[in-house]
Amino acid sequence: MFLLTVLTVWSFMHLYTFWRLAKLPWLATVPRWAWWAAGLLLWFSYPFARYLDRNGMSSEFARLLELSGAVWLGTLFLLVTALLASELLTAFGLWKAAVVPVRTGSLALAALLSVVGIVQGNRTPRVESLEVQLPQLPRELDGLRVVQLSDLHLGTILREGWLSARLAQVQALKPDLVVVTGDLIDGNARHVERLLPLLKELKAPLGVYAVTGNHEFYAGLEASVQLFRDAGFTVLRDQNVEVRPGLVVAGVDDLTARRQYGINHRAVEKALAGRPPGACVFLSHTPWQVEEAARLGAGLMLSGHTHDGQIWPFSYLVRLSYPYVGGTYQVKGLTLHVSRGTGTWGPRLRLWKPGEITLITLRSPSS
Incomplete structure (x- = not known):
């Protein structure tokens, strides 16, 4: 349909x-x-x-x-x-x-x-800097640097040269933690398999954490997840992990694709349940169920998917299904950041802003 x-x-x-x-x-x-x-x-x-x-x-x-x-x-x-x-x-x-x-x-x-x-x-993605005071973040983790990549859409159009330049941008930011919030793959996992040597260069002291996007479902979910793991990423599939005492990262398989395929596993609740104490960063490709994530105690939610409309005035249509279409929002004590995407889907066209790599500096309330 x-x-x-x-x-x-x-x-x-x-x-x-x-x-x-x-x-x-x-x-x-x-x-x-x-x-x-x-x-x-x-x-x-x-x-x-x-x-x-x-x-x-x-x-x-x-x-x-x-x-x-x-x-x-x-x-x-x-x-x-x-x-x-x-x-x-x-x-x-x-x-x-x-x-x-x-x-x-x-x-x-x-x-x-x-x-x-x-x-x-075709402009170089812009580094967008953001400071977030994260509830329950220990004082010793104040200033921790998180880099978010989202919607790279690697495939036949965005290939080796483009990816290599993006990795250089990330390395220059000296992140403590890297998160990939879905749609790394555009539509064919075979094209991205050839990029594995490059993807393995994406590293950070506290690790690289990823969640699937809708395009990983389209490309074949299990093959896409295995590709992420082969690249050295920790894939969060409705689960959470403590990256340091006092800091938890949680993530879900994409909510848009789940709706399309009729999959309903109460993913957000499952991902945030039973986690260790401390601050929580929640990864979800689709910026849905934000209020639910806030209710369950997430302090920062990182998403993508919308591309901020990518080509104006398409953003007005996107907003009908995705009210949080791009940028940073405060929702019931939770900070939500929706990336406009590092790459592009379909045409290499954007109106009016270039792609985005997000640098988030975490701040402790007690600092």
Whole structure:
């Protein structure tokens, strides 16, 4: 049902865009067969590239097809948004004198925003620094540095060179503890297996802790978890671990994927139950059940998944399902930080902020 819904929306976006653009006089010279053939090819580009990759037919052609299809995905979203705005400006075509110039302007605006988005999406992720006073954190752990990586989406588009640069950024921050809050893998675990030598370089004195995201479920949950473990990560699957006396890290398998697959194991309650005394950092790829985590005693919750909408104004749609869409929130005594993602999903486009690596400095109330 999820795939059918996505393909239906994808189809309607193409039909609407090409229907509206075909009515522009300065495009009327393009033969209709060429116009609709181009639309069909663009419709096939991204789904077909993903199909090739998922079925092990990887090649440089498939990679370039996915890259170009992903760029078209982001551009199409901006085109549809701009054209819908033009409908409002022209009273859905009733203001006939304005239709052509306004739609032409919408096309130009979408093209400009796509270029800006590509530049922004390819910028080096920004290090966002955050200080959090963590209840029950012992005085001797005051100043402990935690680095959060989230939504790297490693695969055919984000590969060795990009990952190596991100690891250098992390090492420069000298973290005591590293957490990976899901979607390390984009969709095919085989691509990430080749990156294991690099991933094994991700280390910290108190360890590297990870939870699964929805894309680990899509890539094959058990294979993804094993890959994390092969990289040297401690994977928290509805459980907690004491990393130092007075500091506990807990984590759950992704809540979005669990809902999609009909899995309900009271994961948050299970992960936070029976933990040793002290401060608690809770990892959940999806920023859901935040109030429940606060009620159960977590002091800091680290999430991702939303990408902060990635391409404005998509963030407004994301907010319908994920009220905590990006940034830092205070929820019933708990500090929640939702990363906008270190990498990107699909198109290497972002409006308006670059990717994020988060540096959290923990503070003890008694310091």
